[in-house]
Amino acid sequence: MFTETITGKHGNTETGTATEPHAITLLRRAVKRRGCTVEATRTGGVIIEWDIWDGGITPKRCTITLEPTAPVGNITKTVRADLAAIDARSGSYLVMEAEPEFRINVGRIRAGLHGVPPAATKRLIDRGLVGVGAPYSATSNGFLVETRVPVRVPLAARLAMLAADHRTRASAPAGYVRPADIGMTGTVGLNKPGRRAGMVYDRSSAASCTCRRWTGTYDGADEARRAARRHRQDATAAFVRALP
Ligand SMILES: [Zn+2]
Numbered sequence: 001m002f003t004e005t006i007t008g009k010h011g012n013t014e015t016g017t018a019t020e021p022h023a024i025t026l027l028r029r030a031v032k033r034r035g036c037t038v039e040a041t042r043t044g045g046v047i048i049e050w051d052i053w054d055g056g057i058t059p060k061r062c063t064i065t066l067e068p069t070a071p072v073g074n075i076t077k078t079v080r081a082d083l084a085a086i087d088a089r090s091g092s093y094l095v096m097e098a099e100p101e102f103r104i105n106v107g108r109i110r111a112g113l114h115g116v117p118p119a120a121t122k123r124l125i126d127r128g129l130v131g132v133g134a135p136y137s138a139t140s141n142g143f144l145v146e147t148r149v150p151v152r153v154p155l156a157a158r159l160a161m162l163a164a165d166h167r168t169r170a171s172a173p174a175g176y177v178r179p180a181d182i183g184m185t186g187t188v189g190l191n192k193p194g195r196r197a198g199m200v201y202d203r204s205s206a207a208s209c210t211c212r213r214w215t216g217t218y219d220g221a222d223e224a225r226r227a228a229r230r231h232r233q234d235a236t237a238a239f240v241r242a243l244p
Helices: 021-030 077-088 100-105 118-126 155-165 221-241
Strands: 002-007 014-018 037-040 045-050 062-069 093-097 109-111 114-116 134-139 147-151 169-171 175-177 200-202 206-209 215-219
Touching: 002 021, 002 215, 021 037, 021 045, 021 062, 021 155, 021 221, 037 221, 077 109, 077 114, 077 118, 077 147, 093 100, 109 155, 114 118, 118 221, 155 221, 200 206, 206 221, 215 221
Parallel strands: none
Antiparallel strands: 002 014, 002 062, 037 045, 045 062, 093 109, 093 147, 109 114, 134 147, 169 206, 175 200, 206 215
16 A cells, blocks of 8 residues: 655645555556656655646646555565565465474465575565465375465565665766866866866766666766666666566
8 A cells, every 4th residue: 555645737735545556557657658757766665757838938747656655664685585586476375374294384485496484474474575365275295285375575565676776876076187087188277276277177977876787977966866867767667567
């Protein structure tokens, strides 16, 4: 469940709640719409933005934010690995009851070859990082009956993981540098007052992402921050398009 806040073109806001299917519908619609951006937040939420041109000189910005009603909290490396394993397989399950021979499996999540021990499983469910479905019967080795419940990683946890994978940073511009340091030659910048004599101002700002698939150099810190945000929005849009 999410808290949904809609900010209209006049700055008016409306708040309500949104179920996960409703949130997915909103996101799918947003990525199909031209000029509409989506951005996952590290708290497991998402920001949807678009502009409305209604005859003024500048467009009016509209926003929908979705924030999980239960905070996702900090996702450690171990939790991240468990969630990724569960998320990667559609048939992941939690063992509720088993015959004595397999009692050791009770309380464990099985996600392919990956297993989550009972204590960690309980924490994932209590924190809402893993959702459970309706129980069903299966056999663990062909004849010993086991009661299982399907498990899945909810949208909020997946958004939080996505945002954690794409933490961008932009460096401040270098400022006044010696021309030779940025590959310039000749007598540029000689007539500046004080200690800046012989120096030129370098506005370029570098930006990069923890996913290691994106870097860039931009004209100024603002430009770098905007480009970093575009990268996070592109990564979120790709995630939404890949949702089953
Ligand atoms: Zn990235």
